[in-house]
Amino acid sequence: MKASLRSALSALGVAFTAYLAVGGMFWTSTPQQPLLMVAMIALYLVTVWLCIFWGSGTTPLPLWLTALALLAAVLVPNVTWFAAGDDVRLQTWATWGLGGISALLAILVVRRRVWAAWIGVVILAVSGSFWIGIVSALSLGAVGAVVWVGIAQLVTGLMARAARDTAELTELQRSSSEWLASQSGRRRERRVTVQRAIALAGPVLTRVIETGGVLDDDERALARLSEGRLRDELRGRRLLDDAVRLQLETVRRRGTEVTMLDEGGLDGVEETQLTAIRTQLAQALADARSERVFIRTSQHESIAVTVVGRSRSEDDPDGEDVVDLWHEIRWPADADAP
The missing domain is CATH 3.30.565 (Heat Shock Protein 90)
Known part of the structure; x- marks a missing residue:
């Protein structure tokens, strides 16, 4: 079930990031450096898909891949705006990097590199302010990056807490089951011990009651043997x-x-x-x-x-x-x- 859920989430991540990258290909006018635009889209897709599929999904990303993601956060928006040209930097296809890198930073949070994701948010905000101005950067995607990373951190934190609570509940259930099993076993042992004690001491006690405690030598010897057998069974x-x-x-x-x-x-x-x-x-x-x-x-x-x-x-x-x-x-x- 976990494997199928991870596969579904990975497929969703691939589809969404591909959609964002394709947005950078619908040029309404020819960029000044089209090859650089295509190269940034390729770098973005390679980086984000490596972050999605690398490892088991439950371990943090390796440092080299985290560094590659931060490098993409620097290069993709900056090179895209440079390649687009001065007059079209506010076009949708020229600002796709804001949304694309925001998605990459959210993935970094899921892969347990929260500090790198927030560094990426700062990089994205600074880059956008430099190329298109702080107001345009905030309205076109910088705020979205903060929201995405924040929500991703909140959700992953809640999921981690739920996983810990589930593990603790499972451990409590296991301990409870073991305790109940041990108590059941002890009750059976006590029943067996009581039954054996009745079988050993019952005849002698009956004889003691019948005679009022007046026993002959053989009966006293038998009583001592019965007492010893009973002590053995109990101790x-x-x-x-x-x-x-x-x-x-x-x-x-x-x-x-x-x-x-x-x-x-x-x-x-x-x-x-x-x-x-x-x-x-x-x-x-x-x-x-x-x-x-x-x-x-x-x-x-x-x-x-x-x-x-x-x-x-x-x-x-x-x-x-x-x-x-x-x-x-x-x-x-x-x-x-x-």
Whole structure:
């Protein structure tokens, strides 16, 4: 659509500038220097059409082409009046350069050379005042040059502002869509988490209500396992798969306390990479013999998950726990830390 609009505007510009140039060929009397008249018309058409078609239309004109346009603004009206002769300088075909150069200056504004366009307006006004007088210059085209350049600057400024507003609106819409999508995803995650929590804790809670909180040893052990499973689902769901859940169950049945915490270190990680991390975690849990195991995701650039085990020292049972397990799960070779 943009390409077709630009093509239409370019065709309109070509047709209009050609119409202005043709006006300089309808001589009601023979100019003193007809070849110079034709040469100026040719210079004008070459310059203005280069300004229309050069580049993509969205970038400023190169400086050399801007300089050529200013050179045309100097030569075309001055040489045209010189070539026409003293007696016919106020004829329509002798003053065509005022309108033609005004159109060229408007094109300079559209091509983001506003300063050059206003310099051209000054050149045009000074040249017209010198050859045909200031009053005639103003009435025959100098005022029109000011109006054309001013309107072109106003319109291009409004269009640029509209383009910026459109880009900002598009960005806001994209951000809004992303936020809505993320909220929808989080709601689905919460629903899944709640459903899983009900499935895990529901039977135990029902039993607690039925017995008034009086549970036997097996039921208490089952309640502790259910609590652990529920905490895992709430705090470290991205670390879990069937193998990891099985190893967590096995470790807890041996009497080990397990704390799992995902602090966002795995956000944005692809599923294939998560699978590799979970496989290593399941193996680390299978080898764990500690009394307490802590599993945490990491923000480190090379470490994805850290597994730490602590137990009471056999030499000093009443002293502080000692670290008897330290296992770091590195990011897979094809993954980067988020």
